[in-house]
Amino acid sequence: MLQPEALQLRTEGRDEQQERRLSESEEGNNPFSFTPQIIRLHKDHELFEDGDIHRHMYLQDLYISEAEDKPALSVSEFACHISGCSGVFSALEEYEHHYNALHRHVCCSCRRSLPSARLLDIHIQEWHDSLFTILAQKQDMYQCLVEGCGQTFRTNKHRKDHLIRIHKYPPDFRFDKTKKERGKEQKDAAMEVVDDVCESEGVCEVMCNSPSDEPEGGESMETHECEEKATTEDVLAAAQDTESTAPRKPQYSYRIPNTVCFGHGSVRGFRGRRGRRK
Amino acid sequence: KLAVENSTLRQARRDRQLVSKRLLLNEDEEHLIFPQDIVSLLHKLQHSGTEKEAHLKALSKVLRDPAAQLTFIKHENSMHLLVGLLTGSNAQCRLQAVRCLHELSHSSHTNVAPACLPATPYLLTYLSGPSTKFTELCLYTLGNMCPDSDVVREKLLAQGIIPALASCIENQRHTLAVVEAAAFTLSQLLQARDAPEKIIPIVLKSTLPSHLLSVLTPDPQFGLAPAIECAWCLHYLICSTDDNKELLAQGALSQCSSLLVSLGGAVTEGNKEDGIELLIWPLLRCVGNILSSCPEEDLNAQLTDAHLPASLCALVQAYLHTLPALARETVWVLNNLTAHSTEFCSALLTLNLVPGLIQLLPFSQGINTMILRILANIAHKKKVFCVQLMQLGLLSALCATLKMADQEMVIQSLDILFMMTVSSPVVAEEFVRQDGLSLLEVLQYNGAAEMRQRSTYLLEKHLLSYQQHITVIVMQPYCLC
Numbered sequence: 001m002l003q004p005e006a007l008q009l010r011t012e013g014r015d016e017q018q019e020r021r022l023s024e025s026e027e028g029n030n031p032f033s034f035t036p037q038i039i040r041l042h043k044d045h046e047l048f049e050d051g052d053i054h055r056h057m058y059l060q061d062l063y064i065s066e067a068e069d070k071p072a073l074s075v076s077e078f079a080c081h082i083s084g085c086s087g088v089f090s091a092l093e094e095y096e097h098h099y100n101a102l103h104r105h106v107c108c109s110c111r112r113s114l115p116s117a118r119l120l121d122i123h124i125q126e127w128h129d130s131l132f133t134i135l136a137q138k139q140d141m142y143q144c145l146v147e148g149c150g151q152t153f154r155t156n157k158h159r160k161d162h163l164i165r166i167h168k169y170p171p172d173f174r175f176d177k178t179k180k181e182r183g184k185e186q187k188d189a190a191m192e193v194v195d196d197v198c199e200s201e202g203v204c205e206v207m208c209n210s211p212s213d214e215p216e217g218g219e220s221m222e223t224h225e226c227e228e229k230a231t232t233e234d235v236l237a238a239a240q241d242t243e244s245t246a247p248r249k250p251q252y253s254y255r256i257p258n259t260v261c262f263g264h265g266s267v268r269g270f271r272g273r274r275g276r277r278k
Numbered sequence: 279k280l281a282v283e284n285s286t287l288r289q290a291r292r293d294r295q296l297v298s299k300r301l302l303l304n305e306d307e308e309h310l311i312f313p314q315d316i317v318s319l320l321h322k323l324q325h326s327g328t329e330k331e332a333h334l335k336a337l338s339k340v341l342r343d344p345a346a347q348l349t350f351i352k353h354e355n356s357m358h359l360l361v362g363l364l365t366g367s368n369a370q371c372r373l374q375a376v377r378c379l380h381e382l383s384h385s386s387h388t389n390v391a392p393a394c395l396p397a398t399p400y401l402l403t404y405l406s407g408p409s410t411k412f413t414e415l416c417l418y419t420l421g422n423m424c425p426d427s428d429v430v431r432e433k434l435l436a437q438g439i440i441p442a443l444a445s446c447i448e449n450q451r452h453t454l455a456v457v458e459a460a461a462f463t464l465s466q467l468l469q470a471r472d473a474p475e476k477i478i479p480i481v482l483k484s485t486l487p488s489h490l491l492s493v494l495t496p497d498p499q500f501g502l503a504p505a506i507e508c509a510w511c512l513h514y515l516i517c518s519t520d521d522n523k524e525l526l527a528q529g530a531l532s533q534c535s536s537l538l539v540s541l542g543g544a545v546t547e548g549n550k551e552d553g554i555e556l557l558i559w560p561l562l563r564c565v566g567n568i569l570s571s572c573p574e575e576d577l578n579a580q581l582t583d584a585h586l587p588a589s590l591c592a593l594v595q596a597y598l599h600t601l602p603a604l605a606r607e608t609v610w611v612l613n614n615l616t617a618h619s620t621e622f623c624s625a626l627l628t629l630n631l632v633p634g635l636i637q638l639l640p641f642s643q644g645i646n647t648m649i650l651r652i653l654a655n656i657a658h659k660k661k662v663f664c665v666q667l668m669q670l671g672l673l674s675a676l677c678a679t680l681k682m683a684d685q686e687m688v689i690q691s692l693d694i695l696f697m698m699t700v701s702s703p704v705v706a707e708e709f710v711r712q713d714g715l716s717l718l719e720v721l722q723y724n725g726a727a728e729m730r731q732r733s734t735y736l737l738e739k740h741l742l743s744y745q746q747h748i749t750v751i752v753m754q755p756y757c758l759c
Binding site (some may be wrong): 080 | 613
């Protein structure tokens with residue numbers, strides 16, 4: 001929009017910091033290009049439109065100094081920059097909410113989003129750790145999902161019964177699916193919170209097309225009907241947020257390659273033992 | 279009705295045809311006049327003796343009507359008759375005759391004004407006359423005629439309108455109404471399409487610029503209206519010329535900025551006179567644009583008022599919600615002020631103006647992008663400024679702007695982040711501590727190359743070394759070990 005006119009960089013008296021930056025740019029692959037610039041605006045520049053209108057309304061005796069209809073001051077929106085997600089939010093809190101609900105505890109291998117670090121850990125263990133599978137044949141490996149309970153079980157089913165009986169969980173608790181159930185569930189969007197995002201924002205292909213690493217039967221997420229079945233309230237709210245905004249972002253063509261996860265703990269994959277198993 | 283006018287004007291501006299005329303109303307406007315046939319009026323004028331004045335008065339009222347205007351100019355000899363009365367020995371007739379011409383000049387039909395050309399040499403001559411009302415009418419008539427055709431302007435220039443306006447303002451500088459009218463007329467000339475080639479060079483060589491500047495004084499008895507006209511003239515002069523060295527030499531920058539400081543003070547005190555923004559607007563533009571003609575080393579000599587940065591920030595706050603476009607132009611001026619001046623960057627810090635600017639980062643449509651430019655200007659100058667910016671909370675503000683939908687905001691945020699990060703390990707560590715790395719990681723996969731390149735570069739070259747635990751994981755193929 002603005003066309004700055006570059007003025008020459010001063011060559012004397014440079015600060016050390018500018019020296020360092022310049023030597024970096026000489027490396028050739030430094031993408032940063034900011035230089036301070038005086039911006040000259042010509043008479044007909046669009047930035048001058050409002051002021052010119054006020055001026056001419058004054059000349060034509062149409063001017064009211066404090067007009068009733070105040071022009072709205074607009075606020076920048078926020079957008080989720082995660083490749084494939086086109087959520088747009090009007091407040092930072094909404095963005096944070098969305099991010100925390102849908103992107104924070106994401107499994108690297110299958111892209112499923114879990115509501116907490118602990119559930120993510122358990123998921124990775126139970127779904128992607130081959131050692132777990134082996135050990136589970138002989139030991140009680142399935143942990144109770146309720147934090148602090150500490151009990152372990154030989155099978156998923158035992159755990160489920162325990163959850164229902166002791167902790168009064170619903171029989172179809174979203175975050176306790178077995179691997180085998182995935183293939184059969186056509187309508188369940190339980191763990192596929194990421195699918196919720198895709199559905200509501202219309203960029204399904206990007207994220208859903210990444211095939212998961214599971215060995216059984218080439219099951220991939222896009223075979224599931226993406227449905228708006230929210231689980232916890234958080235997820236529901238986030239999904240509705242993203243659903244209500246029309247996707248106006250360009251379709252991202254950059255998928256996160258399967259071989260890389262975000263570092264820093266937001267998305268995790270199998271990391272080997274973390275010392276929790278008995 | 280206002281909304282319709284507003285959008286009509288906007289479209290006209292986009293078509294480069296934004297033109298306004300001013301009508302000076304008579305004191306006894308309320309008196310009704312029976313519609314009279316123009317032709318018969320003209321006939322009466324031609325043949326009557328003692329009632330010419332009355333007929334002229336009637337004619338001037340009839341000529342308010344656009345249809346009558348067209349009839350008038352089509353009528354043979356009508357203008358000749360009018361000019362005769364304009365230059366005759368009867369003073370009252372002269373006044374009424376010029377009023378008729380004034381009504382004609384206000385016509386929205388572009389072929390009416392050119393029909394008044396025979397009168398212009400006399401109108402120009404009368405500019406140096408003693409009667410204020412008469413001079414005003416002459417001036418507004420001339421001013422209204424200017425936008426309508428190249429031919430009209432060419433003739434006026436040849437007839438010496440520029441020197442006439444110059445001596446008018448000079449000789450009658452204490453008559454506010456005349457100064458206002460003369461500056462209005464000049465502004466009409468300066469907005470013409472061919473002004474940069476044909477008009478502005480002549481104006482710059484005349485005494486007009488210095489007279490215009492002398493009107494821009496904060497002296498309250500001088501009145502807002504003449505200052506408004508003069509300021510808009512200066513704006514048209516400055517923005518149409520690439521090199522404003524002469525205007526700089528005449529003190530344009532210091533005069534405009536001093537007045538801005540006074541106005542900023544008045545506005546902050548709640549002293550918002552009606553229409554004060556009509557003066558602030560062109561002054562901002564004058565200062566903003568003329569800064570590009572001012573070499574860095576002369577900046578301090580030219581800008582004697584050290585209060586300018588603070589006044590500009592005050593203006594932004596004062597108009598942010600009521601006139602966001604004005605606030606936007608104000609931050610544009612701040613950018614130009616800080617672009618190449620370490621002193622003004624330093625002033626923003628020492629005068630504690632930066633927190634207020636950071637708080638403006640949510641506001642879009644050109645405001646926050648310009649604010650980031652200003653902050654980048656500061657960061658660019660010195661390492662110690664970067665540390666100070668960090669202490670004022672810029673890093674956490676950037677953690678928010680990096681999440682914005684506006685690509686330009688994200689890219690500029692990355693640019694500032696880069697400058698701040700390389701300035702000092704303290705800044706880099708703080709950014710990592712504020713969990714900024716995850717923001718950058720997300721951007722590495724963004725659709726826009728500019729974002730990917732910048733975030734990757736920052737992470738790889740500068741920030742990852744500050745991380746305690748490197749957790750980039752490469753997924754192995756499924757294996758049993």
